[in-house]
Amino acid sequence: xxxxxxxxxxxxxxxxxxxxxxxxxxxxxxxxxxxxxxxxxxxxxxxxxxxxxxxxxxxxxxxxxxxxxxxxxxxxxxxxxxxxxxxxxxxxxxxxxxxxxxxxxxxxxxxxxxxxxxxx
Amino acid sequence: xxxxxxxxxxxxxxxxxxxxxxxxxxxxxxxxxxxxxxxxxxxxxxxxxxxxxxxxxxxxxxxxxxxxxxxxxxxxxxxxxxxxxxxxxxxxxxxxxxxxxxxxxxxxxxxxxxxxxxxxxxxxxxxxxxxxxxxxxxxxxxxxxxxxxxxxxxxxxxxxxxxxxxxxxxxxxxxxxxxxxxxxxxxxxxxxxxxxxxxxxxxxxxxxxxxxxxxxxxxxxxxxxxxxxxxxxxxxxxxxxxxxxxxxxxxxxxxxxxxxxxxxxxxxxxxxxxxxxxxxxxxxxxxxxxxxxxxxxxxxxxxxxxxxxxxxxxxxxxxxxxxxxxxxxxxxxxxxxxxxxxxxxxxxxxxxxxxxxxxxxxxxxxxxxxxxxxxxxxxxxxxxxx
Numbered sequence: 001x002x003x004x005x006x007x008x009x010x011x012x013x014x015x016x017x018x019x020x021x022x023x024x025x026x027x028x029x030x031x032x033x034x035x036x037x038x039x040x041x042x043x044x045x046x047x048x049x050x051x052x053x054x055x056x057x058x059x060x061x062x063x064x065x066x067x068x069x070x071x072x073x074x075x076x077x078x079x080x081x082x083x084x085x086x087x088x089x090x091x092x093x094x095x096x097x098x099x100x101x102x103x104x105x106x107x108x109x110x111x112x113x114x115x116x117x118x119x120x
Numbered sequence: 121x122x123x124x125x126x127x128x129x130x131x132x133x134x135x136x137x138x139x140x141x142x143x144x145x146x147x148x149x150x151x152x153x154x155x156x157x158x159x160x161x162x163x164x165x166x167x168x169x170x171x172x173x174x175x176x177x178x179x180x181x182x183x184x185x186x187x188x189x190x191x192x193x194x195x196x197x198x199x200x201x202x203x204x205x206x207x208x209x210x211x212x213x214x215x216x217x218x219x220x221x222x223x224x225x226x227x228x229x230x231x232x233x234x235x236x237x238x239x240x241x242x243x244x245x246x247x248x249x250x251x252x253x254x255x256x257x258x259x260x261x262x263x264x265x266x267x268x269x270x271x272x273x274x275x276x277x278x279x280x281x282x283x284x285x286x287x288x289x290x291x292x293x294x295x296x297x298x299x300x301x302x303x304x305x306x307x308x309x310x311x312x313x314x315x316x317x318x319x320x321x322x323x324x325x326x327x328x329x330x331x332x333x334x335x336x337x338x339x340x341x342x343x344x345x346x347x348x349x350x351x352x353x354x355x356x357x358x359x360x361x362x363x364x365x366x367x368x369x370x371x372x373x374x375x376x377x378x379x380x381x382x383x384x385x386x387x388x389x390x391x392x393x394x395x396x397x398x399x400x401x402x403x404x405x406x407x408x409x410x411x412x413x414x415x416x417x418x419x420x421x422x423x424x425x426x427x428x429x430x431x432x433x434x435x436x437x438x439x440x441x442x443x444x445x446x447x448x449x450x451x452x453x454x455x456x457x458x459x460x461x462x463x464x465x466x467x468x469x470x471x472x473x474x475x476x477x478x479x480x481x482x483x484x485x486x487x488x489x490x491x492x493x494x495x496x497x498x499x500x501x502x503x504x505x506x
């Protein structure tokens with residue numbers, strides 16, 4: 001199940017594990033990425049708090065935690081090659097995996113159509 | 121996700137090349153009140169690298185152009201009038217020579233930095249100086265100059281002119297093919313010449329550290345000149361994003377970052393732009409502070425900073441000593457595409473300004489290792505000799 005936030009993150013939810021990244025729209029807006037900082041595995045994230053940082057040549061942007069949960073895995077590949085994220089932000093460019101505290105809250109997030117309308 | 125540098129302005133001005141940028145698919149952003157291309161679809165990294173290896177075309181028409189005109193038509197008169205406002209030697213500028221200088225306030229702070237050209241006598245009436253000033257400072261500069269300029273001369277803004285920059289190691293060949301007169305120009309020399317059919321004022325200068333030209337042209341001719349220059353395979357359009365990363369690698373100051381009304385040219389490391397006669401004689405607004413700082417030392421100086429790790433340290437980042445004491449602030453910082461690592465400039469007390477001095481940078485709460493380095497980060501490639 002693919003969900004989105006108004007802050008341009010996507011989540012692919014499988015049971016209580018959500019894979020999180022930034023949307024194609026966000027990646028296009030940011031342009032070439034040069035530095036990515038991810039949360040530590042085991043970190044407990046609160047919805048709306050800064051979870052990761054993506055930096056383009058020009059700016060640093062926070063990526064917020066979409067829901068409460070614990071980080072179970074991070075994508076070291078995008079840290080090693082930030083430019084690689086831009087090529088496939090909603091696939092190989094995922095940032096981290098989150099074990100959701102309350103997976104039912106996924107229902108409150110935007111679906112693909114609602115997000116498409118938001119960025120149209 | 122949030123963009124921490126979101127700029128919005130209610131009404132944006134457009135340069136004569138606005139439609140050309142939109143046609144090229146540029147991403148337009150607000151900059152100094154203008155709707156300007158921050159990048160083209162190629163992206164900032166590629167535009168940056170292209171400029172270092174080939175030639176790039178920039179629209180810098182947002183910058184202000186103006187003339188200082190002596191009523192008596194004598195260079196000495198215009199030079200004396202402008203010298204009251206800037207610390208550079210304008211009097212001894214040869215025809216066709218350009219200088220970088222600063223407008224200073226009464227306390228030696230920098231109101232703006234600018235280029236001053238004494239045109240060749242065949243280019244424009246004698247007793248005229250051409251100025252190029254920063255877009256965001258136009259109104260402030262013009263009010264300041266109008267207030268302090270001697271009655272012998274007057275200021276004439278040139279809002280109907282566009283400004284293009286052609287920058288990069290292939291610039292000389294590209295422009296030389298269209299304008300043979302440009303081949304004879306050395307760094308900081310200027311002439312009037314035709315590029316194709318367009319009447320232009322051309323100076324061999326720029327803001328990237330590379331060989332290149334800045335070309336002033338009538339607004340009505342700007343789009344034609346833009347297309348003519350872009351027709352070369354060696355030339356690609358380049359936006360303000362890469363212009364900023366290029367100037368940062370070249371260690372060049374950006375007004376509002378390295379320079380402001382509290383910062384003196386001595387602090388900013390611009391003493392090279394104050395020629396000997398002016399250092400000795402003074403005679404310009406702010407000269408007392410400059411003389412004092414030249415005799416002793418300024419409170420802080422501009423330095424290059426090389427972070428040891430990968431996180432960029434942006435404008436506003438705290439600089440700390442190894443003991444953890446805050447000693448300064450980063451004024452520009454980001455990723456250097458040529459060096460493939462972060463770089464920064466900032467101000468620290470002279471005690472910490474020696475190259476190799478270890479410092480710390482506070483980035484998102486973490487203290488990161490860095491060291492002071494000599495500027496520029498990437499050597500300049502100006503054409504200083506034939």
